[in-house]
Amino acid sequence: MVLDNLAKSLRDTLKKITRSSLIDEKLIDEIVREMQRSLLMADVDVSLTLELTGRVERRAKEEPVPQNSNPRNHLIKIIYEELLKILGKPREFHIKPATVMLVGLYGQGKTTSAGKLAKFYLKHGYKVVLIAADTQRLGAYEQLQQVAQNVGADFFGIYGEKSSLRIVKEGLSRHKDWDVKIIDTSGRNAIDNALTKEITDISNLANPEETILVLDASVGQQAGKQAKAFHDAVKITGVLISKLDGTAKGGGALSAVTATGAPILFIGVGEHMDDLEYFNSARFLSRLLGMGDFETLMAAAKEMQSAFDDESIEKMTKGKFTLKEMYDLWDQMSKPGLFKKLFDSLPLAKMQPKEMDDSFFTDSEDKIRRYKIIMDSMSYYELENPEEIKGSRIDRIAKGAGVDSSEVKGLLRDYKRMKDMVKNLRGNRKILSMMKKQMQGNVPENLEDLANQ
Ligand SMILES: Nc1nc2c(ncn2[C@@H]2O[C@H](COP(=O)(O)OP(=O)(O)O)[C@@H](O)[C@H]2O)c(=O)[nH]1
Ligand SMILES: [Mg+2]
Structure with a gap:
């Protein structure tokens, strides 16, 4: 790919934006400095670079975020528009005699x-x-x-x-x-x-x-x-x-x-x-910025939006959290790769412990798939009342799902852990509102949509 270094550094900058929980002046200053460095390294004229990043900074700090956007997307849109300006308007070349x-x-x-x-x-x-x-x-x-x-x-x-x-x-x-x-x-x-x-x-x-x-x-x-x-x-x-x-x-x-x-x-x-x-x-710019990657990210954000819509969060945090709620949640989250994408782009990623590496996510996805099979052989009563699942019930479920009873026990252990986590979440309104905020705002289909927002 042409302009490899520039492409990489600009993509890193965009990634930084999509992964930040908060778009504040400090982040904008950081982004501006990063862009200056990237453009100068790619031999863009100093005054041109300063003009461009000056405009990015001013717009990012002063322009109100449109209703149908959010601070993160708005900043990316500004960067895209300003970079496009220095590449000029293309003249369409007609192939003819x-x-x-x-x-x-x-x-x-x-x-x-x-x-x-x-x-x-x-x-x-x-x-x-x-x-x-x-x-x-x-x-x-x-x-x-x-x-x-x-x-x-x-x-x-x-x-x-x-x-x-x-x-x-x-x-x-x-x-x-x-x-x-x-x-x-x-x-x-x-x-x-x-x-x-x-x-x-x-x-x-x-x-x-x-x-x-x-x-x-x-x-x-x-x-x-x-x-x-x-x-x-x-x-x-x-x-x-x-x-x-x-x-x-x-x-x-x-x-x-x-x-x-x-x-x-x-x-x-x-x-x-x-x-x-x-x-x-x-x-050219879309390719440079990795519009493909960007689209993937946006698509993941969209999926997350539905997995973590208000209703799901309410369900998760209010009332009873039974195996059935866990099943529904996992059902939404069991799309391949979504787990990882979710953690990568959520602000929660920053709290992500080291042991949550790639294998953690693929293992989780695999586990969820197996757990869902197990839950499919539970009765509705059992899903609603997981604490009743003991002894012979465990053996029956294991037989029905074609797994070892130790795996059913593992599922119940994980359920208890998750239930505790949800209980904690209930007490922690800050994380909850952060998650909600993250999910708000329209998620554009692609960069061009974003630019048109
Ligand atoms: N890597 C690369 N080399 C090119 C490209 N275009 C031309 N060249 C090389 O540049 C050298 C000079 O090209 P040439 O067409 O003879 O230049 P002219 O003197 O302007 O006619 C040759 O070795 C070409 O192979 C290009 O897009 N990429
Ligand atoms: Mg020649």
């Missing part, structure tokens, strides 16, 4: 990207020709020819020809019937007059629908300066950020380009011809 010109400095990934784009168009059933207009670099002709062969596109070049303009003129006139013509142009070490003149001349001649600037993500914030300079020289319609795989500086490149107002159209995420992706800022 076009002349596409690629520009950029040496080694940025123009030729490779030309092949990737060709493959993109080919997949849509278009007839594609790659035109080799790089007359500067040694071996540029062969490289593009090779790339074209790789992806199955047609190739045009004039070996040894020094005038890129002549190549383009010839190439376009010979391929009038091709849907897509992709022009791979020369780079330079820096934007100079020669490069500016060369690409302006080609642009005037070819009149391309798309002029795409290819920028290597590893140049980081410098990408912004390059984007601006190229835009001044020849009107670019969008940017392709290459090599976003394996560079920690990607955050700098993405945010700096966005800051210039140039839309990012594609990202290159590897050396292979398939390693090209449309850039959609919302989708």
Whole structure:
């Protein structure tokens, strides 16, 4: 995954939020500091970072939490929205017949990207020709020819020809019937007059629908300066950020380009011809933040909400707590994994003793399943009056459930323990109100819903 470190640290920050029992100023300050660290490490410009986190802090502290949300979700929503701002609004790229010109400095990934784009168009059933207009670099002709062969596109070049303009003129006139013509142009070490003149001349001649600037993500914030300079020289319609795989500086490149107002159209995420992706800022951010994980968490919260709705809590804490109540509670909680998810995301997690590791939860789930089988062979009277279950009743139940009587005894022991716990809970209104608070507020289906709340 691209921007691994940034992704990990932002996810940790979100996790911290979802696991906090209280969203207070102290937590917000902590979150803001964490975000600053993560963004700076990903090479995002200092003032951009401070602006962003300043907005997060202000909004988190000042904005009232909407009725249909809760402080936790509201904070996550603010973070999501502010991060999205620095990734910019995507420009939708339409796949249709076009002349596409690629520009950029040496080694940025123009030729490779030309092949990737060709493959993109080919997949849509278009007839594609790659035109080799790089007359500067040694071996540029062969490289593009090779790339074209790789992806199955047609190739045009004039070996040894020094005038890129002549190549383009010839190439376009010979391929009038091709849907897509992709022009791979020369780079330079820096934007100079020669490069500016060369690409302006080609642009005037070819009149391309798309002029795409290819920028290597590893140049980081410098990408912004390059984007601006190229835009001044020849009107670019969008940017392709290459090599976003394996560079920690990607955050700098993405945010700096966005800051210039140039839309990012594609990202290159590897050396292979398939390693090209449309850039959609919302989708990119969701993936970065682990929207999948987030959805899981939200789904778990929803399930918890029903397992711990007011009625269940009332039932649990008021009146008699019999085996029947325990059965109902376990019935709701016996969905696979729910136990663990529940403990992970509840504020109670902080009180979670060390021995409650993963095996505790899987063991618990397994145990609940077995206990439910045992309870299924109890009579209604026994479920309501567990203290009456003794002697021959135990043997009868064990036989009915196909278990050893020691397991029935174990169940009764656990029931007594749980009953005591519930008794304690009754006396501890603080935990109870914390649990209730935790369960209140709408749980959104996913991040986008959350953002729309
Ligand atoms: N890892 C990775 N390497 C890339 C990507 N795009 C291009 N490259 C590599 O970058 C180097 C320069 O690419 P090239 O297309 O020749 O750059 P050009 O001089 O702008 O035409 C080559 O070794 C490519 O394989 C990418 O998205 N990811
Ligand atoms: Mg090249």
